[in-house]
Amino acid sequence: MNIDVGTRLRSIRTAFGISQRELARRAGVTNGLISLIEQNRVSPSVSSLKKVLDGVPMSLAEFFTLDLAAAPQAFFGAEELVELGNEEVSLRLVAAQRPGRQMSVLHERYAPGAATGEEMLAHRGEEAGVVIRGRIELTVSGSTRALGPGEAYYFASQLPHRFRNAGREPCEIISACTPPTF
Template sequence: MVNVANRLRLMRETAGISQRELARKVGVSNGTISQIEKGNSDPSVGLLKQILEGLELSIADFFEEKIQPRQKIFYAEDELVDVGSGKVKFLQMGPSTAGRKIQFLREFYEGGASTGHKSLVHEGEEAGFILSGQLEVTVGDQRRVLNAGEGYYFNSTTPHSFRNVSPEPCEIISACTPPF
């Protein structure tokens, strides 16, 4: 017999959607989803069907014995996860890099902000594209101030750092493989 509470939570998490987002999507309260997932409430077939439509699943898919994780493909701006701190904001596509081969970020550097005094060094490669503002990129003994429309690509085993040399904010899109 299928445990509806555990199965719903697993299906929701596999879809990469929060309880609050699912509730908003299907027009029920966050508490309704929470109570079902805790096993404190059994949904009617109609309510379960409505919730599953929000996860883009059929009732047959829900009750299948083997759960096939559903890959989340599309991300809205409010679904990006802030993995930065301080004057540099790193918005990551996806809640985690576990099992991923690439980390994709939208980065914001306040005027004068940097990745710190110590250079970064890690396995892999990095690439980025400046959307607005200016960013000084230092890789080994090479340093250059990049403007909007310019980019970089390097082996990240070489010590590197980033600094906004302008008082204006800088926005970039970057990728790192494997995830850092």
């Protein structure tokens, strides 16, 4: 469940070919601590871990970013896009059934007055789009703006956001999000 800080640190240290004591000396901590961390017997404080990584040197960001580990359909008619929305908010997905898709591209249509809930989803990721017709009122992290044709947005999906068509005509948007939510 927890991040395996221990083996991560150990593999880094050994990759650099230095001993626990040497790393401890450079980092200004004790060798025992390094040992305990590498065995996952303790969960180091951020400040300790930073001191240790400074001895390598390596940033916390780098440390946690480290990773240890038939021709699909290309063309889609308008009617082949899969409808995921409802009467008010139509969401038509491109390449819905494509396995291992890396993003979701949608043709969205908001009826006048339609709105999405104040979503704050569990997903990481980003979403972006361009308005092609009508106007949409978009709220992201508390700030709101109305966007018209040719205008666009781009934000991190986990920020609270809401789309609302405050106008009288339908609003259409082409949007993309990655990794695919739909």
